[in-house]
Amino acid sequence: MANEVELLQLPDYSIEYTPTQIKIHNLEGLQKAVNAYANRYANVIVTDDTEKSAKDSRAKLNKLSNALDEKRRDIHRDYNKPYDEFADTIKQLRSVLQNTIDPIDDGLKELDGQHREQRKEHVQALITEMAPNYGVSASDIEIDPKWLNKTTSKKAVTEGVAVVMKQVKQAQDKFESDSLALTKYAEVNKVDAAPWIDQLKQGQDLDYLFKAIDNQVNLRKQKQKELEAQAAEAKTHQATKGDTTIDTTTGEIAEHSVTLQITTTIEEMKLLKNFMDQRGIKYQRAGA
Template sequence: MNSLNQNEVSVTNFGVKFTPASLAIQNYDAMVEQTKAIAAKYANLMITERTLKAAKQSRADLRKFRAAIEDKRKEVRREYAKPYDDFKDKVNALTSIIDQAIAPIDEGVKGLEERQRQEREEAVRQEIKTITESRGLEPDDIQYDQHWENKSLSSIERTRQIAAAADFVKSQKEKHEADRNAIAHYAKALDVDAGGWLGLVDQGVEMTDVMARMDAYVDQQKQEAAAEKKRQEAQAAIDALHQKQVGDNTIDTDTGEILEAFDPVDLYHISVNATVEEFDALAKYLDNNVRGWAETDGTR
């Protein structure tokens, strides 16, 4: 590809014939005096209901005078700008020719740079895959860093950074698994369900914090159980004041309602011949399975 050299056209050959223009208001000093006189004429007007109409007319006259001056400025500016506008059109024609030459070169440069970037990205992703697999991880486990694609970054430094990122993720995963196991064992020791507590670990709550919450939960459960037991005992004591035993039935003394009816029982007399060990076993069975029993002769 050819490039510009000293024999070709350059901006040093871009000569411009330019004669600085001069703008001057004829009789400017007289115009200043006239304008001051007009302004002074309308100065310090007292606005009242009687003079309101005249004041509005004065304001309109001043605005008309001011607009006439501004219109003259705009007229001169249009004429003054015509040479520059013509000059600008010629410059734009020149730069357009250069832009047409730049466009395909720019497109080619950008296309090549993009292909090179894609090649660097592919190399980075392949290295990530190799490094993560060696640590039992997935490539998506580490966050991709666009900085790894920079041409200024050496391959050794890039490998070091990717390995450091992978090692950090691996250590975090190992810590997370260890925390889950610790919480599961702690839940078993406290005799509580581990599900919700493991969920807190998965949300990123520190293991020590989760354990502290578990302790607080167990303490609260114990306190609530103790309070419920006391409530039931108090209620039973209150109920006993309004109950009496009639035969095998418990009667509410306020309503006469039968609160608890006992099944009728029969009295049986049995005689047993047994060794001491056999009789002890029988006694334990009777203790656990009948309403009451007693030895009649006191002998074994």
């Protein structure tokens, strides 16, 4: 019947083999000879005078040792030969089955990939459905690979998506709150907030950024004091002629006043004002 599961099994077969016995004839005589040669040269003392004979003794002993090992290798090759032939036969039989297994395996992998893609589409639809309820965007939610596993239940996926959405919402709310606080702090200290907001986006700690702004402001104040001191010292040997201030020591123009009308956005005007403040450039509002 079509519903019956076909039972695959190999026919009864057996493997006959006879364990090989390896026996060394005249082992006792061989051991005596080896011990005798080893003892004969055991107490060789190597000096400048005996160097040549020591090398000769070593060569003879190595020759004996290599002869023993060569015999071992010969026996090893003969001993393994029956097994190697048996192993090759089994490999050939398995390759016949493997040629049929491989296409089935490839088909199952392809089908599994299709099912995984279908599960991914279902998870993405679930994320899109749930996102508005948690106040987040579906594009902000990354799919966890374990949500696509066949063994993961829909309930587990739903709970997992909910947990991630809560985490994303908390992170977004914290960033908005920190961003607002950082912007206000930057405005109070008359510095551009944009580069500090960028660092906040990269995960920098808010307290660290507050301290960094303080350091920048302190450096700016110190620089301003230095410029004011330099300006005060310079004024002691300056003379004003019209809109131009001349250094009486060098004769060079030390300061020149011009009137500009600048048209730009409020944000860009703030940046320009910060730039001039940081560099000690004097200015006044028209009509002031």
